[in-house]
Amino acid sequence: MKRALISVTDKTGIVEFAKGLAEIGYELISTGGTAKALRDAGLDVKEAADLTGFPEMLDGRVKTLHPKIHAALLGDLHTESHVAAMDKAGIEPISVLCVNLYAFEGTVTGPHTLEKAIESIDIGGPAMIRSGAKNWAHVAVVVDPSDYPAVLCALQDGTIGERQLALSAKAFRHTAYYDSMVARYLTKAAGESIYAETLTVGFKRTIALRYGENPHQSGSLYVDPLGSPGVAQAKRLWGVELGYNNLNDADGAWELVADLPSPACAITKHGNPCGVAIGASFGEAFRLAKDADPISAFGGVVAINGLLDEEAAAAMIEKGNKLDVVIAPGYTEAALEMFRNRSGWGKDVRILEAPLPGSEVGLALRSIRGGALAQDTDEDPGGEWRVVTAKHPTEEQLAAMKFLWKIIPHVKSNAIVVGTSTRLLGVGAGQMNRVQSVRLALEQAGEGAKGAALASDAFFPFPDSVETAASAGIACLVQPGGSVKDDKVIAKADELGLVMCMTGIRHFRH
Secondary structure (H helix, E strand, O other): OEEEEEEOOOOOOHHHHHHHHHHOOEEEEEOHHHHHHHHHOOOOEEEHHHHHOOOOEOOOOEOOOOHHHHHHHHOOOOOHHHHHHHHHHOOOOOOEEEEOOOOHHHHHOOOOOHHHHHHOOOOHHHHHHHHHHHOOOOOEEEOOHHHHHHHHHHHHHOOHHHOHHHHHHHHHHHHHHHHHHHHHHHHHHOOOOOOOOOOOOOOEEEEEEOOOOOOOOOEEEEEOOOOOOOHHHOEEEEOOOOOHHHHHHHHHHHHHHHOOOOOEEEEEEOOEEEEEEEOOOHHHHHHHHHHHOHHHHOOEEEEEOOEEOHHHHHHHOOOOOOEEEEEEOEEOHHHHHHHHHOOOOOOOOEEEEOOOOOOOOOEEEEEEOOEEEEEEOOOOOOOOOEEOOOOOOOHHHHHHHHHHHHHHHHOOOOOEEEEOOOEEEEEEOOOOOHHHHHHHHHHHHHHHHOOOEEEEOOOOOOOHHHHHHHHOOOOEEEEOOOOOOHHHHHHHHHHOOOEEEEOOOOOOOO
16 A cells, blocks of 8 residues: 655645545554544544554654654665565555654744753654655655645646655755754854854745846745844735845835934935935925935835824825835825825835834845855944044034934945935945045035035045045045044045044945
C-alpha cells in the first residue's frame, strides 16, 4: 500500500488533504495533535510510534527520529542495495510527506521567554523534510497548505513525478528560512554580532510585483519578520497595486517623516525628499512641504506621521495635485472617503497604512554583483555639537539646523539641504562635488535662502561652499567637520559673519 506521513503545526486544509489521500489508496501515518485531528474527522490513522515500535519521549522532542521513518523516506528505490536493505529491515517506503514546522517565528515575534523559544525549535520536522526532499525522485514533499489541491490532482492523474523536484526545492527553501529565523534569534540572544562568519537572514514574499525598477526587470516585495516594521508591512487601503519604485520612494518618505515631530509631512521623488515641513496641522504641513518644490511633488509620495484627517485629505486632492502614494499610520473614515470619491484620482493613488518605524538600529542590506554589503541602519547617535565660529547661533538658528540635520540622512550624497526650523526650502542631492549640490539647493530655495540655514551630510573640503552659501544669504551652517581644511573653512565662515556648527557625525547615503 502507498503510504503518506502527515505531521503539521499549521492544520489549514489538512483534513481535506488527508481525506483525498485516503480516497486514492494511501495509508496515513501521523503524530500527536495531527493524528488526533485526522481521527476526529473519521480517518483511519496509524501512529508513528506504532510504525517505529518506539514511543515518543523527552516531552515529544523525539517522535520521528528513527530508521523506520528516515529509511522509508531516503531509500532510493532504483538502487537494488537500498531496496534489499529496506526489505531485510521490514521498512516500506513513504511516498508522500506532508510536514510543516513548529511555529518558531510566531513564538519569537510575540511575548515569550528564551525557554519557550527553545521549545519552539523543530528538530524532527526539518529532518524529515530534508530526507524526503533529498529523495525527491521517490517522495513528494508538501510543506505549504496552498499546494494541497494541486498535489492531490497530480497524485490522482499520475503526474506527481513532474512536480517532485519543484516541491523538493520549495521544501529546502522552507527549512532554510526556518533555520535562518532560529540562527538569527539565537545570535541576538547570545549577545553575538549579526556580522558573523555567515549572515543568515530570511525573508518572506508578500507581493509579486509586475516588474522592478524598469519593465524588463522582475521584482517582488519580501518582509523580514524579525526586523523593525515599516513600509514592507504597509496595508493598501485603496488604489492599484504597488510597484518597486512606489515602495522604494515610500520607504524614503516614511523613514524621514518618522524622524520628525508631529504634525509633519515629507514628499519624496526618485528616492530623495523634495518637500518636508512641520505645520500646525497635517494639512498645513502638506501645503508647506509641497510649496518647496511643486514641480517635483507632482507624482510624488506623501508621508505624514499621524492620523490623516479631512483637512489633510482636502489639501492633497486639490485640483492640480497628482500623488502616486499617500502613507500614514492611520486615516479618519471621512478622509478615506474623500480620497475614494475624488473625481479624477480614481485608483491611481495608492493609500497605505503602516506602522511608523522606530529609531532602533537595524540591519541594512545592499546587493552588489556577486554578493551583498551589510551595515547598521543610519540612526544618528546624537552627541554634543560644537559651535566652531566666533558667532553663536540664535535659538531659531539652532532649531533650523537641528531640523535640517534630521533630513540630511535621507538625501543622497553629496547632500545639501536649505531651510528653516519648520520647512525644507532647497535640496542638492547626488552630485559628484559638494559645491554643485550647494548651488542646486540654493537655486531651489531662491529668495528663501536669505537668513536660512544650510546642512551638509559630510565635511566641506574647501571654503568655496561656504562662500557660495554666504553669497545667497545663508546665515548658519551645520556639517560634520573632519576635513584637513577645517581651519580654513571655519576662518571663511568667520570672515563672512556666519554661524557654523560641527556635529562629528557623517551621514553619507549613496
